[in-house]
Amino acid sequence: MSQQTITPRNRNHSQWYHDVIQSAGLADYSPVRGCMVIRPEGYAIWESIQRQLDKRIKRLGHVNAYFPMLIPQSFLTKEAEHVEGFAMECAVVTHSKLEKDSGNQLQPAGPLEEPMVIRPTSETMINHMFSQWVQSYRDLPILMNQWCNVMRWEMRTRLFLRTSEFLWQEGHTVHETEEEAEQETLRMLDTYAEFCEKVLAVPVIKGRKTNKEKFAGAVHTYSIEALLQDGKALQAGTSHFLGQNFSKGFDIQYLSREQKLEHAWTTSWGVSTRLIGALIMTHSDDQGLVLPPAVAPQLIAIVPILNKKQDDTEVRNTINQLLSNLLPKDAIKIESAHNDDIEKYIIDENTNQQIVVDYRKHRPGDKRYYWEKRGIPLRIEIGPREVESRSCMVKRRCDDTRATMQIDDLTPDWLQDQTNTIYNLMFEKAQQFTQQNTRTANSYEQLKQLLEEDAGLVRCYFEPNDEIEKIIQEETKAAVRNIPFDQTDDLGTCIYTGNPTTTQVYFALAY
RNA sequence: CGGGGUGUAGCUCAGCUUGGCAGAGCGCCUGGUUUGGGACCAGGAGGCCGUAGGUUCAAAUCCUAUCACCCCGACCA
Numbered sequence A: 001m002s003q004q005t006i007t008p009r010n011r012n013h014s015q016w017y018h019d020v021i022q023s024a025g026l027a028d029y030s031p032v033r034g035c036m037v038i039r040p041e042g043y044a045i046w047e048s049i050q051r052q053l054d055k056r057i058k059r060l061g062h063v064n065a066y067f068p069m070l071i072p073q074s075f076l077t078k079e080a081e082h083v084e085g086f087a088m089e090c091a092v093v094t095h096s097k098l099e100k101d102s103g104n105q106l107q108p109a110g111p112l113e114e115p116m117v118i119r120p121t122s123e124t125m126i127n128h129m130f131s132q133w134v135q136s137y138r139d140l141p142i143l144m145n146q147w148c149n150v151m152r153w154e155m156r157t158r159l160f161l162r163t164s165e166f167l168w169q170e171g172h173t174v175h176e177t178e179e180e181a182e183q184e185t186l187r188m189l190d191t192y193a194e195f196c197e198k199v200l201a202v203p204v205i206k207g208r209k210t211n212k213e214k215f216a217g218a219v220h221t222y223s224i225e226a227l228l229q230d231g232k233a234l235q236a237g238t239s240h241f242l243g244q245n246f247s248k249g250f251d252i253q254y255l256s257r258e259q260k261l262e263h264a265w266t267t268s269w270g271v272s273t274r275l276i277g278a279l280i281m282t283h284s285d286d287q288g289l290v291l292p293p294a295v296a297p298q299l300i301a302i303v304p305i306l307n308k309k310q311d312d313t314e315v316r317n318t319i320n321q322l323l324s325n326l327l328p329k330d331a332i333k334i335e336s337a338h339n340d341d342i343e344k345y346i347i348d349e350n351t352n353q354q355i356v357v358d359y360r361k362h363r364p365g366d367k368r369y370y371w372e373k374r375g376i377p378l379r380i381e382i383g384p385r386e387v388e389s390r391s392c393m394v395k396r397r398c399d400d401t402r403a404t405m406q407i408d409d410l411t412p413d414w415l416q417d418q419t420n421t422i423y424n425l426m427f428e429k430a431q432q433f434t435q436q437n438t439r440t441a442n443s444y445e446q447l448k449q450l451l452e453e454d455a456g457l458v459r460c461y462f463e464p465n466d467e468i469e470k471i472i473q474e475e476t477k478a479a480v481r482n483i484p485f486d487q488t489d490d491l492g493t494c495i496y497t498g499n500p501t502t503t504q505v506y507f508a509l510a511y
Numbered sequence B: 001c002g003g004g005g006u007g008u009a010g011c012u013c014a015g016c017u018u019g020g021c022a023g024a025g026c027g028c029c030u031g032g033u034u035u036g037g038g039a040c041c042a043g044g045a046g047g048c049c050g051u052a053g054g055u056u057c058a059a060a061u062c063c064u065a066u067c068a069c070c071c072c073g074a075c076c077a
Helices: A013-024 A040-059 A080-089 A123-133 A178-198 A245-249 A274-283 A313-326 A364-373 A412-436 A444-453 A466-476
Strands: A027-029 A036-038 A070-072 A092-100 A106-118 A142-151 A165-175 A205-208 A220-227 A233-243 A253-255 A261-263 A265-272 A298-304 A342-348 A353-358 A378-382 A391-396 A402-406 A438-440 A457-461 A479-484 A504-508
Touching: A013 A040, A013 A274, A013 A364, A036 A040, A040 A142, A040 A165, A040 A178, A040 A274, A080 A245, A123 A142, A123 A165, A123 A245, A123 A265, A165 A178, A178 A205, A178 A220, A178 A233, A178 A265, A205 A504, A220 A412, A220 A479, A220 A504, A233 A245, A233 A274, A245 A265, A265 A274, A274 A412, A298 A313, A298 A364, A298 A412, A313 A353, A313 A378, A313 A412, A353 A364, A364 A378, A378 A412, A412 A438, A444 A457, A444 A466, A466 A479
Parallel strands: A298 A353, A298 A378, A438 A457
Antiparallel strands: A027 A036, A070 A106, A092 A106, A142 A165, A165 A265, A205 A220, A205 A479, A220 A233, A233 A265, A253 A261, A342 A353, A378 A391, A391 A402, A457 A504, A479 A504
């Protein structure tokens, strides 16, 4: 079962990324250009993200609902900037059936009276519905979320980071006042940041998008930006304050406390399967995927070292003793439909996280690599040598450390402790990387020079301006990622215009 | 939509210039020897050579058309 090797990062970074995904079995290309198949290993990560983020969203009072995938084309045009932003990447449904022509070839037939657009996002549909549901201030706020797929006909795609169809969550809210909507926007950005850092161990920079980079139709957009291993930045999540743009376009009016008809204030916010791309690009190494414990489908892979010549009863007995210590009382053994010789134990039914024992008849080395490239946080090895001493070898994926442990010491508490340690190691490493690859520029020349020398984030004083940002992007390929929240009040000079300004921004190449 | 390139086994590709039995490596299956960091040997399965037409005794190879995909630009969570 020896497998293809993973291309080292320094040789070809995008090939490495592709190899990691393939070897971990996360996703595959599909016959449809730009659309990926998310395989079980990858989908388990998405389910974990969903579960843990959904919990946070609901805690804040939002409720889940589902809206149609098809949107009447006319809806798109109701908010001028919005249609401008998405028109170029909409898949359009124009017919309702297929019929055979004279050559017996199938042809689209039954043209629709009005073409439908496959949602690139659901602002239009959801706000249309909101307009029917909102009558008075008593109906507000509406805090709603949906988990769904969306489609944007992308020119260039990469697995997880940019695909034409992707899975996401889109929250949409309606508020009485501007302040309340603004607060909601920030509250969700905070939720995303906390989630990325605490669950995915991906450090992010919170900030506001410039006018040029904001969401089409938003008054302003906030983002969290992650710096990936190759020095490019990734917008990992966005939260939009939509002002009254959509409430005016879709006529969301309510009777206020003052008996006046007012337009409501709306927000929207989302994160997508792109987070899995961020996860891969933040933590993985030349050996393959590295997963933070919170989203790893399996926390521990136990690899018995078996030798056909010897009786393996003792090894199996020792592993069973280890399991009886390590598994929580309510662990559940998975019934396997086909006998693949991997025993799987669910240790937490809420998260579906598992501990597995790999009894397959492969060489030990093969099995080690198998679990390593899948990013499983911990591996435990037990062979004839360890039986006598009731010990085992514990290997940590994230920093490749190994330790000999007594099997009696491996308890649920020990696992919890390891989980915390691994999270801390991974987060600190990622944080350190971000810091080390963040530099400051005092002039446009220096910005250009820094970006040329090495990818990464460059912080500098800059007055956001559509035209200038366009020029800079043409000249450097880099764009303003965001205007970070951690501004000082110090006065500086804009690197491009030389005007005095207090605004500092991050520039970077981006996905 | 502009510029460049490629379509041959599951994957990576050779073969095409100069037409003559459809190939290699990896992966897969079977058997054996192995087994503490990616094993080895033997055997085997797997092909509309992108598609359609043409030239020819004969086409993966030459010609024409067509489709698809990839790379570089313009657009993007």
